[in-house]
Amino acid sequence: MNAIHLRKRLAVGAVAGLAVVGGVVGLSAYAAPGTEAEPIDAVTVAEVQEGGVRGASALTHEAALAVLDAAQDKAAELDQRVTVAIVDRSGNTVAMVQGDGAGPQSPDSAEAKAYTAVSWGRATSDLTEAAEGEGATIADIPGTLFLAGGVPVVYDGAPIAGIGVGGAPSGDIDEEIALAGLAALENLDG
Structure with missing residues (x-):
């Protein structure tokens, strides 16, 4: 988006x-x-x-902040200037941090990767082949981005959020940073 x-x-x-x-x-x-x-x-x-009425699971703001902190810490460790975005199950951005020196394209990239990851419940790096080919593909869906750097947050077997990272020179680095943010959720006190 x-x-x-x-x-x-x-x-x-x-x-x-x-x-x-x-x-x-x-x-x-x-x-x-x-x-x-x-x-x-x-x-x-x-x-x-x-x-x-149905209930929906969502990240708490404490969990979102932990993801953002862990991802930006990993970016600093890798000497990368990135933006980290978190979207909820509906694709709405709930948290974002644009790191110092991150490019102006990085917020849009991070949001689109997070949106794509939560939409399909898979890492964006796993979806790149499905977005390639002749004719219409899933890449034609507005707001999506099929570059590595987006990972879903899964709770009770269903995606509840997406973490997207944009700004590193390669999607593999963006994904490594996103995974560091995801790992922070395992260390939260419940």
């Missing part, structure tokens, strides 16, 4: 959220001076039954 598209989504979401909050708060803000505003009751549109 490119940065411009993500910024548009964030801007639209923020404006919509402000409009809702402004509408609710604004009703009491425009009460006549010296009068007390009536509280607004929430309106229930539909009560969702237990069978209509």
